Amino acid sequence: MKWSLRQSRFSLDALARLLSLPLLVTSTTTLGFVYVDSVYFHGFMRPSTVEITPLNFLRYNLLPSNLAEHGLHPRWLHLVVNLPMIATPGLLFYVLWAEFDLFTSRTGEVPKGKPGPQSIPCFLSRCSLPHSAYYWVRWSATSLLSIQPHQEPRFLTPLLVPMIAIAVNNARITQARKSFLISWITANAALAVLFGVLHQGGVVPSLFRIHDIVYNDARGIHTHDFQIVYWKTYMPPRHLLAIRQEDVDSRKISVQDLSGASPDMALDALLIFTAFPKLPSTLLVAPFHAVQELGEQVAECLMERDRVFPHLDLDHIGESVQTGWKDGLSLGIFDVDVECLRKTPPYEP
Incomplete structure (x- = not known):
């Protein structure tokens, strides 16, 4: 850049010298990132498994349904x-x-x-x-x-x-x-x-509180299986939950991150284990404004077990304001009555 600015006028030779090194570095770096991403997600790199992250970014963000x-x-x-x-x-x-x-x-x-x-x-x-x-x-x-x-x-x-x-x-x-x-x-x-x-300040403290719910403090064991569902929050860092690896492998304790899924998808996730002979205890971690989106009948099947304050969702400020300052600035931990959910429309047999 400095060399080019010292020239009396621009020429093709000056432009080539100016762009050659940046283009070389950019190309090499881009190919390196593509290779690393492809190997990370697929374990190998083939023409059918090439991962170009900026292209994936555009594909995802150009769909309004994803952004919603x-x-x-x-x-x-x-x-x-x-x-x-x-x-x-x-x-x-x-x-x-x-x-x-x-x-x-x-x-x-x-x-x-x-x-x-x-x-x-x-x-x-x-x-x-x-x-x-x-x-x-x-x-x-x-x-x-x-x-x-x-x-x-x-x-x-x-x-x-x-x-x-x-x-x-x-x-x-x-x-x-x-x-x-x-x-x-x-x-x-x-x-x-x-x-x-x-902003999303209740996510990390909620993991500590759920750990105390799942594991008995005195013996350090869990009494029954748990299904933990996070909804309408940032991705919870699972390592802070401190779940033992054997409990994860045996699926005695599972954690699902629903991100910004629709209310119907959230209900499906809460009912996913109803076909099993032994029902796990289900915990839903979600803002109070999100619980209201499930409807009054579904909300009756949720019992507030704990709440984390403060928690602000900047992506849904309007909904938080309508919920009220106390509930709008809190993240709820709810016990889910799965049998009650099965009897609510449209899940009523």
């Missing part, structure tokens, strides 16, 4: 809410100032009456190529991610690097006062509480 399981959002959410939240107001202020300067500054100016190049915006000129590249990365990535109706703030986290580069390469950041530092600390502290404590 995780929550649908307006397409303006990234630009209006998520980007200012991730960048924090102070940093975004100086990024916007830097981009304004990039658009309004001019290059190629000459004194009046003398021939010379016309004045053109600096973001189109060769002199600001690194700065304009940061700009295009930020806006193109935000625009592409905004096409999908499922928008989470963490998707925009990689944009912090080009945004910081935009701000620090502009002289206005040197004029920042204590107000910028205060706003930066305050915003990051608030985000730490929001994403580090509240």
Whole structure:
């Protein structure tokens, strides 16, 4: 890049030198990732088992039915809410100032009456190529991610690097006062509480409580089989449940993650073991707003055993608000009466 910028004008030779090394590194890295993913998921690599993760990402996220399981959002959410939240107001202020300067500054100016190049915006000129590249990365990535109706703030986290580069390469950041530092600390502290404590904050504590339910503290054994179902939460890290390997192999204790499945799929999962002669005890771990989606008749078959507070599902804020502040900010652990479920429509024989 630096070598190219020192040239008086661009040429095919300069362009080839500029792109050859990045293309070589990109191609080698891409092939390495494809090989590792293919071997990881299939144990070997053949033309029929090639795994291209970005392609799989597009295939999955282009289907609205898949995204609906995780929550649908307006397409303006990234630009209006998520980007200012991730960048924090102070940093975004100086990024916007830097981009304004990039658009309004001019290059190629000459004194009046003398021939010379016309004045053109600096973001189109060769002199600001690194700065304009940061700009295009930020806006193109935000625009592409905004096409999908499922928008989470963490998707925009990689944009912090080009945004910081935009701000620090502009002289206005040197004029920042204590107000910028205060706003930066305050915003990051608030985000730490929001994403580090509240958002899906009940998942890990619920695993510890379920361990105490499943295993007898005195003897360290379980009295009967358990089926544990997580619904409408992030994927629970199963190792924190501390289940013994022999119990997993024998399927005496099983853990299912339903993610954002529909209520019908959730009911099917709760009833999957009803054909067995010995019914396991079934525990459902889900937000209270999700339980309401099952209907009143099904809810009567669920008995609240414990709850974890706080737990906030940022993908379903509206439903949590309607549930009320206490239930909306809690993750429930419910005992499931499977015989009762079998008698509720449409499972009534």
